Amino acid sequence: xxxxxxxxxxxxxxxxxxxxKKNDALAGDLLEEFRCGRSSLWYWRxxxxxxxxxxxxxxxxxWSVFVxxxxxxxxASALWIAVIRWQSGTFFARRWDLPWPYSMxxxxxxxxxxxxxxxxxxxxxxxxxxxxxxxxxxxxxxVRGIGISLSAYLITFVAFFVWRLIFxxxxxxxxxxxxxxxxxxxxxxxxxTFFVAVVAGLRSACxxxxxxxIRTVA
Amino acid sequence: xxRGYLGEFELMILLTVIHLGEEAYGVPISREMxxxxxxxxxxxxxxxxxxxxxxxxxxxxxxxxxxxxRGGKAKRYFRVTKEGLRQLHKTRRVLTAMxxxxxxxxGEPA
Numbered sequence: 001x002x003x004x005x006x007x008x009x010x011x012x013x014x015x016x017x018x019x020x021k022k023n024d025a026l027a028g029d030l031l032e033e034f035r036c037g038r039s040s041l042w043y044w045r046x047x048x049x050x051x052x053x054x055x056x057x058x059x060x061x062x063w064s065v066f067v068x069x070x071x072x073x074x075x076a077s078a079l080w081i082a083v084i085r086w087q088s089g090t091f092f093a094r095r096w097d098l099p100w101p102y103s104m105x106x107x108x109x110x111x112x113x114x115x116x117x118x119x120x121x122x123x124x125x126x127x128x129x130x131x132x133x134x135x136x137x138x139x140x141x142x143v144r145g146i147g148i149s150l151s152a153y154l155i156t157f158v159a160f161f162v163w164r165l166i167f168x169x170x171x172x173x174x175x176x177x178x179x180x181x182x183x184x185x186x187x188x189x190x191x192x193t194f195f196v197a198v199v200a201g202l203r204s205a206c207x208x209x210x211x212x213x214i215r216t217v218a
Numbered sequence: 219x220x221r222g223y224l225g226e227f228e229l230m231i232l233l234t235v236i237h238l239g240e241e242a243y244g245v246p247i248s249r250e251m252x253x254x255x256x257x258x259x260x261x262x263x264x265x266x267x268x269x270x271x272x273x274x275x276x277x278x279x280x281x282x283x284x285x286x287x288r289g290g291k292a293k294r295y296f297r298v299t300k301e302g303l304r305q306l307h308k309t310r311r312v313l314t315a316m317x318x319x320x321x322x323x324x325g326e327p328a
Contacts, residue, residue, distance in 0.1 A: 024292065025243070025244055025265070025292065025293065026261055026262065026265050027291050028244075028288035028292065028293065029244035029248070029261055029288075029293075030261060033248075033261075046260060046261050049261075049263065050260070050262030051262075052262075053262040053266045057266055057269070
């Protein structure tokens with residue numbers, strides 16, 4: 001039997017992650033086509049194509065956001081290692097001695113929490129710079145950007161976790177050399193998570209700030 | 219302001235939007251493009267081209283009413299502006315002049 005709705009994950013990616021201002025019309029078009037008999041594979045292809053095209057278009061239009069996110073993501077791996085080295089002398093080093101779920105809460109707080117804080121710091125700092133240049137700082141746009149960056153980071157965090165399961169790090173993170181820090185694929189993938197999250201958050205905040213109103217047909 | 223000539227994809231989209239008239243929104247535009255080109259068209263690339271054309275002032279868009287069969291999403295209707303029509307005529311003049319130089323094709327038809 002033909003499904004009424006397209007794959008939920010693809011639909012969510014289309015509505016939340018594809019860069020561009022007017023995704024609603026595209027989402028409606030793809031849904032209309034799907035309900036007219038197009039396959040799930042066709043829907044996925046359209047979503048991926050829209051993502052790539054939207055990303056390219058956005059990087060041309062908002063190149064300053066991409067440049068900022070690139071430089072913000074660069075030291076992320078070094079900061080992560082600094083956190084790991086710092087925690088060895090603290091309460092966090094003994095977190096796995098704690099009963100579940102406290103051990104997991106501590107682990108998530110240390111890794112995920114510290115990384116999210118770094119992403120948010122990037123979004124706040126970046127948005128402050130861009131909005132100061134345009135003289136239109138609004139807290140609700142910033143809050144929206146922070147929310148979007150968290151969603152994007154959750155997805156990329158899971159993707160990176162899966163990546164690490166498939167391709168384990170070939171070295172002990174605590175003793176990595178500066179060269180390993182720069183060229184290691186794992187570290188590049190790790191930085192990508194920050195890059196994507198900061199771009200998503202900043203773009204959302206900046207686009208909201210500069211969005212044009214589209215005329216509605218009566 | 220003088221603009222560059224239209225690319226093949228943009229030209230086809232403008233002509234399709236004119237051909238569809240009042241019904242020119244994403245789905246029929248993509249279907250008509252697929253019919254004419256005889257190969258698949260990504261809806262994302264159609265929208266990307268339409269947005270470029272809108273930025274150049276060659277098309278205008280309007281949002282219609284949301285409909286349940288589209289999951290509550292509204293259609294975005296496009297129409298060609300006067301400037302878009304002027305660009306099309308200009309491109310046709312240039313291309314027609316250039317087509318005259320095309321030598322006869324002697325091989326088997328495809």
